Amino acid sequence: MAKQLTYQQEIDRIATLKEVGEKKWQNINPESAARMRLQNRFQNGLEIARYTADIMRKDMEAYDQDPSQYTQSLGCWHGFIGQQKMISIKKHFQNNTDRRYLYLSGWMVAALRSEFGPLPDQSMHEKTSVAALIEELYTFLRQADARELGGYFRELDAARKAGNSAEEETILAKINDHKTHVVPIIADIDAGFGNEEATYLLAKKMIEAGACCIQIENQVSDEKQCGHQDGKVTVPHEDFLAKINAVRYAFLELGVDNGVIVARTDSLGAGLTKQIAVSNEPGDLGDQYNAFLDVEEIESTDIKNGDVILNRNGKLVRPKRLPSNLFQFRSGTGEERCVLDCITALQNGADLLWIETEKPHVGQIGAMVNEIRKVVPNAKLVYNNSPSFNWTLNFRQQVFDIMVEEGKDVSQYNRAQLMSVEYDNTELAALADEKIRTFQADAAREAGIFHHLITLPTYHTAALSTDNLAKEYFGEQGMLGYVKNVQRQEIRQGIACVKHQNMAGSDMGDDHKEYFSGDAALKAAGEDNTMNQFS
Numbered sequence: 001m002a003k004q005l006t007y008q009q010e011i012d013r014i015a016t017l018k019e020v021g022e023k024k025w026q027n028i029n030p031e032s033a034a035r036m037r038l039q040n041r042f043q044n045g046l047e048i049a050r051y052t053a054d055i056m057r058k059d060m061e062a063y064d065q066d067p068s069q070y071t072q073s074l075g076c077w078h079g080f081i082g083q084q085k086m087i088s089i090k091k092h093f094q095n096n097t098d099r100r101y102l103y104l105s106g107w108m109v110a111a112l113r114s115e116f117g118p119l120p121d122q123s124m125h126e127k128t129s130v131a132a133l134i135e136e137l138y139t140f141l142r143q144a145d146a147r148e149l150g151g152y153f154r155e156l157d158a159a160r161k162a163g164n165s166a167e168e169e170t171i172l173a174k175i176n177d178h179k180t181h182v183v184p185i186i187a188d189i190d191a192g193f194g195n196e197e198a199t200y201l202l203a204k205k206m207i208e209a210g211a212c213c214i215q216i217e218n219q220v221s222d223e224k225q226c227g228h229q230d231g232k233v234t235v236p237h238e239d240f241l242a243k244i245n246a247v248r249y250a251f252l253e254l255g256v257d258n259g260v261i262v263a264r265t266d267s268l269g270a271g272l273t274k275q276i277a278v279s280n281e282p283g284d285l286g287d288q289y290n291a292f293l294d295v296e297e298i299e300s301t302d303i304k305n306g307d308v309i310l311n312r313n314g315k316l317v318r319p320k321r322l323p324s325n326l327f328q329f330r331s332g333t334g335e336e337r338c339v340l341d342c343i344t345a346l347q348n349g350a351d352l353l354w355i356e357t358e359k360p361h362v363g364q365i366g367a368m369v370n371e372i373r374k375v376v377p378n379a380k381l382v383y384n385n386s387p388s389f390n391w392t393l394n395f396r397q398q399v400f401d402i403m404v405e406e407g408k409d410v411s412q413y414n415r416a417q418l419m420s421v422e423y424d425n426t427e428l429a430a431l432a433d434e435k436i437r438t439f440q441a442d443a444a445r446e447a448g449i450f451h452h453l454i455t456l457p458t459y460h461t462a463a464l465s466t467d468n469l470a471k472e473y474f475g476e477q478g479m480l481g482y483v484k485n486v487q488r489q490e491i492r493q494g495i496a497c498v499k500h501q502n503m504a505g506s507d508m509g510d511d512h513k514e515y516f517s518g519d520a521a522l523k524a525a526g527e528d529n530t531m532n533q534f535s
């Protein structure tokens with residue numbers, strides 16, 4: 001992407017074009033056109049993907065040098081949610097969006113964005129809805145840029161009108177130093193929605209929409225399950241690597257050379273495989289995959305009709321096959337399979353790892369990462385700080401176990417009931433909450449986690465806030481239920497969308513009308529606009 005011009009440089013550039021254009025451009029104001037140009041910095045999704053891929057690569061290098069420099073994101077299921085998140089980040093963190101990304105969850109696309117209505121996380125939704133949500137998210141982030149710059153331009157006009165040159169210089173500096181709301185997105189392509197060609201085609205759509213980072217998992221595409229549910233079925237490594245290749249080819253074809261691939265393994269919770277891997281010689285990748293199968297040694301006379309038989313070190317073995325025609329792995333091999341999955345993915349084109357776990361435990365994650373790093377020293381993870389975990393119960397039980405190991409008296413606690421409110425003010429609960437608070441920093445330092453995300457937070461916040469509003473508004477509080485708990489808080493906390501007409505682009509529309517029609521413009525922001533009550 002070309003270097004961003006300053007405000008004055010953009011004005012001068014357009015003024016030069018106007019001179020070349022003779023009289024047909026006589027009604028065009030170069031400064032107005034320059035404003036529109038700056039408000040639309042990113043012309044398309046590929047520009048966004050290239051820009052954000054560079055950011056993500058830089059962040060990965062910084063983390064390798066200092067694990068305290070980990071990155072974070074929240075899953076967003078609508079463009080408005082993503083926009084408000086980034087506006088809030090700029091507001092609360094000194095206009096700084098560094099190391100803060102967006103996450104697109106396949107679960108939320110299935111549950112909230114499918115034309116079929118709410119669906120389980122099984123890749124049954126329209127795959128194009130994934131790319132459509134990426135485009136929507138960046139449309140709203142670009143609009144946030146335009147809105148913020150539009151506010152600066154109006155302040156600039158007011159400073160000029162008042163003859164305040166010092167204020168004018170201050171505002172010009174803000175315009176030239178404007179920090180975009182556009183940040184990297186980690187986008188979930190599930191298991192690729194079909195074969196490697198289907199994966200490639202969808203990856204292209206996602207990249208064209210702006211995705212610089214695509215996350216893909218090693219489950220069977222047509223058997224895909226949510227990572228926190230049972231019944232997961234994995235594929236042999238060669239099948240998964242073909243899809244990683246497909247995504248990389250898509251990045252390279254579209255000129256996003258720095259595109260990032262996250263290889264997710266569900267092997268920790270997946271006890272089944274649909275296929276026996278092809279193996280050409282002992283110890284090759286297929287043989288390593290098959291070595292985890294649950295088998296029984298047999299004699300040639302024991303072979304039954306339809307049996308699948310393997311030759312393992314000169315002995316005949318029969319893999320355990322279920323009525324579903326799936327094959328079963330040996331119990332207790334999940335972590336070993338995860339480690340092999342991760343090493344193989346990193347050695348064959350993946351940039352980051354994702355290990356889907358059943359609980360948030362730094363020790364468990366760190367132990368697997370340490371094994372991976374024996375082969376790939378700079379291996380690092382994207383980790384799902386999942387709402388599927390009962391964080392309170394998990395960490396209270398972890399602290400309980402630590403107290404037992406240390407010989408402390410835990411007789412006042414019932415380990416199975418530690419979620420109970422009766423324990424909220426205990427020492428154990430306080431220690432657990434502190435572990436939750438520092439989990440991301442601890443895991444970044446001790447377990448190689450480069451990026452922490454919460455997949456479904458805005459799904460849950462929408463449900464909780466709507467429940468609270470409905471309870472009050474339709475109950476005895478009536479209108480006060482909205483005013484006291486929503487609008488009054490918006491005003492006092494400086495939430496931008498309290499002026500919802502401005503947030504939807506009304507002021508920008510007025511600016512454009514003035515550019516296009518001059519004094520004849522019919523503008524909305526007059527004295528009778530009720531939004532003036534929130535000035």
